[in-house]
Amino acid sequence: MPLAEVQHQPRAVEALKSALKSGSVHHAWLLHGPEGVGKELAAVCFAQALTCPEKPMEGCGVCSSCKRVKGRNHPDVTWVMPEDEQVQRGLAGRSDFDHTPSRDIRIEQVRALGERLSFRPLEAKHKVALLVNAHAMNASAQNALLKTLEEPPRDTILVLVTSALDKLLPTIRSRCTKAQFGPLPVEFLAAQLKAVLRRGSGQAAKKLTDEEASQAAAMAGGSLQRAMELDPAAIEVRREVIERFEALVPDDARGWLAFAEAFGDARANAEVALEVLGVWFRDVAVAQVGQGGLINSDLAPLAGVAAARVSAASLHRRATLLDEARNAITQRNGAVRLQLERMLIEMMTTA
Ligand SMILES: [Zn+2]
Structure with missing residues (x-):
């Protein structure tokens, strides 16, 4: 059938x-x-x-x-x-x-x-x-x-x-x-992208390594089309988003605002940043229970550090806040940067 x-x-x-x-x-x-x-x-x-x-x-x-x-x-x-x-x-x-x-x-x-x-x-x-x-x-x-x-x-x-x-x-x-219809699982997207790479056809094949294919899949919001179209520059941003987020500390409000400014200048950038963080939180949760299979496999040491630093409950809360910000941004409610700021303030002030 x-x-x-x-x-x-x-x-x-x-x-x-x-x-x-x-x-x-x-x-x-x-x-x-x-x-x-x-x-x-x-x-x-x-x-x-x-x-x-x-x-x-x-x-x-x-x-x-x-x-x-x-x-x-x-x-x-x-x-x-x-x-x-x-x-x-x-x-x-x-x-x-x-x-x-x-x-x-x-x-x-x-x-x-x-x-x-x-x-x-x-x-x-x-x-x-x-x-x-x-x-x-x-x-x-x-x-x-x-x-x-x-x-x-x-x-x-x-x-x-x-x-x-x-x-x-x-x-x-x-x-x-x-x-x-719902978003496709990241693992499935990664496998599909790699299959395209092996066939050596399509736009993705020219630009992405195997490793980058996994990361493109992680950032695609469950869409095969977006995974195929992802700009390698966006994949580059992934590491920056995660490293800057993990460098944020509760008593440095200027740091949060700078983060929001860096990624909140355009709706598309904010969506990429939130997508990256969403997958990152999933990785940190995976690291907390000590299973392998990180999507951001190159950042495994950092995932280990983050896993030890936050409780499972506050990680869950972060994921909820992230979803709220993402919904507000995709439904075009209010300024993008403001939504990022609000999300970070809540994440940082409530442990
Ligand atoms: Zn037929």
Whole structure:
């Protein structure tokens, strides 16, 4: 079954599988979760299952139908994504549009989809629409889609894929069955990156050593895409973030403020710093129980020192404070530097 390709997403995969198994698949699905964790792959596998003549409602992955779904040229599977995404993926050229390729999914695209779905399937039992970056629909496009969601044409399954659930109208969300995807485990990301290195292809292969691959995985926030795209400069920052954090002491407020200033100048930098610290706290906890398997394996001696210095309870508290800061920053509440300062003050003043 092609859905077996989607790794480390047991909840979402189970939801899709059991719908297929039941034989009555809801007409609208919303696959949501972080960028680069397998949502689009799952959507493709789901579409294969819905159209495969060899293994109906399961998919074989190898027949002509399944191959064409994956290759985006199955007549009953319609892809919708922003024009600039099509350009970035090499599916279209800038000159294919008589205007600057839009970053939104335009209302015209949604209307064209509605029209296309009004026809009967050409080959398969179902027609499937895959909306990639569904959150890129602006309000009028979403309202146009709402009509299709309310009165879906027969034998039609819509699959919306998004990493920004909150940008979809509540009326859209409530009409879809949701499948939630989570961050991928660091160990899995590291293994995937190393496999890419061994194949000697891709952007990562040119730049990263095996050791750096582990570190890139640790900093990627559970996203394979981010791990692949990580700048080696960001990996370099890892050591600096950890060493500077461990040099902070409770009675030196200027030190905390300098840390917040250094990494709080831009949202992206703060996110990297928090990501690094999150993995670091995990390493320190691992060192406390005396097991091997540190992600920051090159900093094992420092992890040992830190493990002896903080209690398990305050380490846990630090992790909680870090999550709070990370949430505030990603949800764009308030100034980035202020959030870092607040986090450090709480970490340093309460043991
Ligand atoms: Zn097949």
